[in-house]
Amino acid sequence: MEKAYDPKSIEQNLYKTWEENDYFSPKGGDDSYCIMIPPPNVTGSLHMGHAFQHTIMDALTRYHRMKGDNTLWQPGSDHAGIATQMVVERLLDKEGKSRHDLGREAFIDKVWEWKEESGGTISRQMRRLGDSCDWSREAFTMDDDLSNAVLEVFVRLHEEGLIYRGQRLVNWDPKLLTAVSDLEVESHEEDGHLWHLKYPLTDGSGHLVVATTRPETMLGDTAVAVHPDDERYQHLIGKTIKLPLTDRDIPIIADDYVEKDFGSGCVKITPAHDFNDYEMGQRHNLEMINVLTPTAHISNTAPEAYRGMDRYEARKRIVEDFEQLGLLEKIEPHKLKVPRGDRSGVVIEPYLTDQWYVKIAPLAEPALKAVKDGDIKFVPDNWSNTYYHWMENIQDWCISRQLWWGHQIPAWYDKDGKVYVGRSEEEVREKHNLGDQELTRDPDVLDTWFSSALWPFATLGWPQETPELKTFLPTSVLVTGFDIIFFWVARMIMMGLKFTGEVPFKEIYITGLIRDEHGQKMSKSKGNVLDPIDIIDGIDIDSLVAKRTTGMMNPKDAEKISKRTRKEYPEGIAPYGTDAMRFTFCAMASTSRDINFDLNRVEGYRNFCNKIWNAARYVLMNTEEQDTGINGGDMTLSVADRWIQSELQKAITEFEKAVANYRFDLASNALYEFTWNTYCDWYLELSKPILYGDEYSEAEKRGTRHTLVSVLESLMRLLHPFMPFITEEIWLRVAPLTGINTKEQTSIMLQPFPEVQAGLVDEQSEQDIEWLKTIIVGVRNIRGEMNIAPGKPLTVLFRNGSAQDKTRLDSYQNFLSKLAKLESIEWLQTGQEAPMSATALAGKMEILIPMAGLIDVDQEMARLNKEKEKLEKEQQRISGKLSNKNFTDKAPEAVVSKEKEKLEEVESTLSKVAEQMNQLESL
Numbered sequence: 005m006e007k008a009y010d011p012k013s014i015e016q017n018l019y020k021t022w023e024e025n026d027y028f029s030p031k032g033g034d035d036s037y038c039i040m041i042p043p044p045n046v047t048g049s050l051h052m053g054h055a056f057q058h059t060i061m062d063a064l065t066r067y068h069r070m071k072g073d074n075t076l077w078q079p080g081s082d083h084a085g086i087a088t089q090m091v092v093e094r095l096l097d098k099e100g101k102s103r104h105d106l107g108r109e110a111f112i113d114k115v116w117e118w119k120e121e122s123g124g125t126i127s128r129q130m131r132r133l134g135d136s137c138d139w140s141r142e143a144f145t146m147d148d149d150l151s152n153a154v155l156e157v158f159v160r161l162h163e164e165g166l167i168y169r170g171q172r173l174v175n176w177d178p179k180l181l182t183a184v185s186d187l188e189v190e191s192h193e194e195d196g197h198l199w200h201l202k203y204p205l206t207d208g209s210g211h212l213v214v215a216t217t218r219p220e221t222m223l224g225d226t227a228v229a230v231h232p233d234d235e236r237y238q239h240l241i242g243k244t245i246k247l248p249l250t251d252r253d254i255p256i257i258a259d260d261y262v263e264k265d266f267g268s269g270c271v272k273i274t275p276a277h278d279f280n281d282y283e284m285g286q287r288h289n290l291e292m293i294n295v296l297t298p299t300a301h302i303s304n305t306a307p308e309a310y311r312g313m314d315r316y317e318a319r320k321r322i323v324e325d326f327e328q329l330g331l332l333e334k335i336e337p338h339k340l341k342v343p344r345g346d347r348s349g350v351v352i353e354p355y356l357t358d359q360w361y362v363k364i365a366p367l368a369e370p371a372l373k374a375v376k377d378g379d380i381k382f383v384p385d386n387w388s389n390t391y392y393h394w395m396e397n398i399q400d401w402c403i404s405r406q407l408w409w410g411h412q413i414p415a416w417y418d419k420d421g422k423v424y425v426g427r428s429e430e431e432v433r434e435k436h437n438l439g440d441q442e443l444t445r446d447p448d449v450l451d452t453w454f455s456s457a458l459w460p461f462a463t464l465g466w467p468q469e470t471p472e473l474k475t476f477l478p479t480s481v482l483v484t485g486f487d488i489i490f491f492w493v494a495r496m497i498m499m500g501l502k503f504t505g506e507v508p509f510k511e512i513y514i515t516g517l518i519r520d521e522h523g524q525k526m527s528k529s530k531g532n533v534l535d536p537i538d539i540i541d542g543i544d545i546d547s548l549v550a551k552r553t554t555g556m557m558n559p560k561d562a563e564k565i566s567k568r569t570r571k572e573y574p575e576g577i578a579p580y581g582t583d584a585m586r587f588t589f590c591a592m593a594s595t596s597r598d599i600n601f602d603l604n605r606v607e608g609y610r611n612f613c614n615k616i617w618n619a620a621r622y623v624l625m626n627t628e629e630q631d632t633g634i635n636g637g638d639m640t641l642s643v644a645d646r647w648i649q650s651e652l653q654k655a656i657t658e659f660e661k662a663v664a665n666y667r668f669d670l671a672s673n674a675l676y677e678f679t680w681n682t683y684c685d686w687y688l689e690l691s692k693p694i695l696y697g698d699e700y701s702e703a704e705k706r707g708t709r710h711t712l713v714s715v716l717e718s719l720m721r722l723l724h725p726f727m728p729f730i731t732e733e734i735w736l737r738v739a740p741l742t743g744i745n746t747k748e749q750t751s752i753m754l755q756p757f758p759e760v761q762a763g764l765v766d767e768q769s770e771q772d773i774e775w776l777k778t779i780i781v782g783v784r785n786i787r788g789e790m791n792i793a794p795g796k797p798l799t800v801l802f803r804n805g806s807a808q809d810k811t812r813l814d815s816y817q818n819f820l821s822k823l824a825k826l827e828s829i830e831w832l833q834t835g836q837e838a839p840m841s842a843t844a845l846a847g848k849m850e851i852l853i854p855m856a857g858l859i860d861v862d863q864e865m866a867r868l869n870k871e872k873e874k875l876e877k878e879q880q881r882i883s884g885k886l887s888n889k890n891f892t893d894k895a896p897e898a899v900v901s902k903e904k905e906k907l908e909e910v911e912s913t914l915s916k917v918a919e920q921m922n923q924l925e926s927l
Contacts, residue, residue: 009617011581033074038476045084052518055536059589066725070757080143085410153462162425176355178300179348182406191341198338202331206244215267220319223306224295227273232258276356360404367498394490410449457495460508481511516598542577583727584610593668620734633710634743638703644690645711646769693822713741782844783824797827805849882907
C-alpha cells in the first residue's frame with residue numbers, strides 16, 4: 005500500500021469498475037428494499053443539501069444490499085418547468101433573442117439541449133459522491149414513459165370529475181406571466197406604508213375609514229366589512245358606500261374575519277385581488293372585479309383615468325386623487341410581508357384567472373388515513389402533525405402553468421370554446437365524433453409537482469403492470485426535507501393510493517437543512533456556499549481565508565486550517581475525498597435538526613481516513629506472506645484477541661440499532677469509537693508484544709495475525725455503507741488473508757454485512773482489558789502531568805490491590821511493561837512503605853510511580869508557573885469579552901457559545917496546573 009491515503013488515485017477508478025460490472029442493479033433476494041431519489045432539478049448542479057441527502061440514501065442502499073435485500077435505488081431528475089425555462093430564456097437573452105422569436109417547438113428543442121448538458125453534470129456529480137443507484141433505470145420526468153403516465157393520470161382524473169377548469173385566485177407572477185405555487189413565493193418583511201382612506205356613505209351621513217397597504221386595488225373593491233359584534237358599526241350593516249374614484253356603490257357587510265381592534269375595524273374587500281377577500285367574497289356572493297392585467301397594469305374594467313398604468317404608478321395617482329378629494333386621512337409607515345417570486349424577484353399578485361384544478365378532498369382523505377393508521381411513518385414522528393394540519397386544511401390544487409416547457413395539458417378547444425380532454429387529439433376526435441373540426445390545444449403546461457407526484461410508481465413502469473412495480477412498490481423509505489412535505493410528499497401519497505392502491509413508501513425520513521458553521525443559510529449572496537465536489541477535490545485555502553469575512557468560518561479557524569494544510573500540502577489545496585465528506589454528513593445526521601456544516605469536522609474525518617489507512621498498512625505489513633491461520637494450524641487467542649472480537653460484536657449491534665432508527669450520528673459514533681479508539685489505539689498496540697516478542701508461541705502469533713486480518717476485514721464491511729471507497733480499496737487487499745478469493749468475490753459491496761456472533765462476546769476479556777487500560781492510562785497521565793518523557797522507562801508500584809488484581813498482574817505483566825514503558829513492577833505487601841510517588845487509581849488499587857530522580861522539581865515548578873500566567877491572561881481576556889454586552893448581544897449565538905467553551909477549557913486546564921503544582925510541592 006502507498007504510504008499515504010490518496011483518495012484521488014482510487015475513487016474514480018473504483019466507481020468505474022463498480023458501474024461497468026453492474027454492481028448497483030437489484031440482485032434478487034426474498035425482501036425488496038427500494039429508495040426513490042428526490043429528482044434534482046436540471047437547472048444546474050447539486051448543492052450541499054443534495055450531497056447530504058444522497059449520502060444518507062446511498063448509505064441505506066449499500067447497507068441493505070449487503071444485508072441481502074433485493075435493492076434498488078432509482079435515479080433520475082426533474083424537468084423543473086419554470087426554473088429551467090428561465091435559465092434557457094436568460095441564455096437566449098444574451099443572444100438578443102426571446103422564446104417568442106424562436107417559437108414554441110424551437111424553444112423546447114433549446115431546452116432539451118440544456119437538459120442534456122445540465123443533466124450530465126448532475127449524473128457526473130452523483131458518481132463522484134459514490135451514489136450506487138441503478139443507472140440503467142435513470143429516469144427523467146419528461147421521458148416518454150413518464151409523460152404517458154402523466155397523460156393517463158390527467159385523463160382518468162378528468163373523467164372522474166376530479167380535474168376541472170375554473171376561475172379562481174392564484175399566485176401570479178407578472179414578469180413570468182404564469183401562475184406559481186406557494187413554494188415559489190418568498191415572503192419577507194419590507195418597509196411600506198398604511199394608507200387610511202375615507203369611504204363616504206351613499207346617504208351622505210358620514211364616512212368610514214379603511215386602512216390598506218395596496219391603494220391601487222381599491223378600484224376593484226366590492227364591499228366594506230365590519231365585525232358583526234362591533235357596536236360602532238352595527239347600525240351601518242346593510243347600507244352602502246359610494247366608492248371614491250368610481251361610479252359604484254358597494255355594500256357594508258358583517259363577517260367574523262374582521263378584527264375589531266385592528267385599525268378602524270373596517271376592511272375594504274377586493275375579492276379578485278386578495279386571498280382572504282376572495283374567501284369572504286365567496287361567503288357573501290360578492291362581485292369579483294379584476295382591475296389588473298397579466299402584466300400588473302390597470303385593466304379596462306377600471307375607470308378610464310387609470311387604465312394602462314403600472315400598478316405602482318396607479319397607486320401614486322390614486323393616493324394623490326384621494327388627497328385632492330379630501331379623502332386621505334393619513335399615511336403611516338408600516339412593515340409588511342411582501343410576496344416575491346423566488347426566480348423573478350417581482351411582487352406576486354393574487355390574480356383572478358382561468359386555470360386547471362384538481363379537486364383534492366377525495367384524494368386527501370385516504371392519504372390522511374394512511375399516515376394516521378400507521379401505513380406510512382414519519383421519522384421523526386412530530387412531522388406527522390405538520391402533515392395532518394396541511395391535509396386537514398387542504399384546498400383544490402391549481403395544476404396549470406402558463407409556460408412552454410413541461411407536460412402540455414391534454415385538452416383541446418373547438419371554435420366555440422368547448423373543451424375536450426384525451427390522451428391525444430386523435431382520441432378526442434374519435435371519442436366525441438368531431439371529424440375534421442378545427443381544434444386548438446390548450447397552450448398551458450402542468451405544474452412540475454403534478455408529474456413528480458407520480459414519481460414512485462411511474463418510474464417503475466405504471467400504468468403497465470411491470471415486475472418492478474410488483475416487486476418494489478411500496479418503496480421502503482423517502483429521504484427528503486421538511487419544506488416539501490406538502491408540495492411533494494403529500495401529493496405522492498395521494499396519487500399513489502389513487503392509482504396503485506398502495507402507499508408509495510413505508511417511511512419518510514425528514515432531514516434538516518445544511519447551513520454554514522454559524523447557522524446561516526447557504527447562499528451565493530452571502531459567499532458561504534460550498535460545492536460538494538470542491539470539498540472532495542480540495543479546498544483552496546487562500547480562497548477560504550479570503551472569504552472568512554462573509555461568515556463561511558471565523559478568521560482563526562480558517563488560518564488554523566490553512567497552517568495545518570500547508571504542512572501536508574504546500575500548494576494550499578486540501579483534498580478531503582468523498583469518504584471524509586460522507587462521514588461528516590452521517591456524523592451530523594441526527595433527527596431533522598438543521599446542520600451547521602463545519603470544515604474542521606471534514607478535516608477531522610480526513611484524518612480518520614488516514615488513521616484507517618495506516619492501520620491497514622500496519623496489519624498488512626505484519627500479515628502479508630505470513631501465516632494467518634487460513635490453511636489450518638493451531639491458534640491460541642490472547643486476551644486482546646478475544647476482547648477485540650467481543651468489542652466488534654458490540655459495535656455491530658450499536659450500528660444496526662442506530663441505522664434502524666435513522667440515527668446516523670449514533671451509527672457514525674459507534675464506527676468511529678470502535679475504529680479509532682478500540683481497534684487502532686488499543687488493539688493494534690496490544691498486538692505488538694505478541695507479534696514482536698520471543699516469549700510467545702507460533703500458535704499465539706498465528707492467533708493474533710488471524711485476529712488482525714479478520715477484524716479488519718469485518719470492520720471494512722461495517723464501515724462500507726458510509727465510506728465506500730477506502731473500504732473497498734483496503735478490503736481487496738486484506739480479504740485474501742482471511743481466505744476470501746477476491747477473483748470470485750470481486751467487491752466488498754457484494755459481501756454480507758457483518759452479523760453479530762453471540763459466541764464471540766467475552767465479558768471476562770472485556771473486564772481484563774479494561775483493567776489493563778486503566779493502569780496504562782494512569783501511568784500515561786502521570787507522565788503527562790509531571791512532564792516525564794513518553795519513552796523514559798519507569799518503575800511502578802502497586803498497593804492495596806485485590807487477589808484478582810494480583811492474578812491479572814501476573815498474567816498481563818508483559819502487556820503492561822511494553823505499553824506503559826515500564827522497566828520494573830513491584831507488588832507492595834500490606835503495610836509496606838512506599839517512597840514519595842505520583843499516584844493514580846485502578847479501582848481501589850493504587851498505582852505509584854516514585855518521583856526521585858525523574859524530574860527537576862525547581863525547573864518543573866518554573867515551567868508550570870509560566871503556564872499558569874499564560875492561562876490566567878487568556879482567562880481574563882475571554883471573561884472580558886463575555887462580559888461585554890456589545891459582543892454577547894450582537895455576535896452570532898454560535899460564536900458566543902464557542903467563547904464560553906474556550907473559557908471552560910482554560911479554567912479546567914488552570915485547575916490541572918494547580919493540582920500538578922500541589923503535587924510538586926509535596927515532593
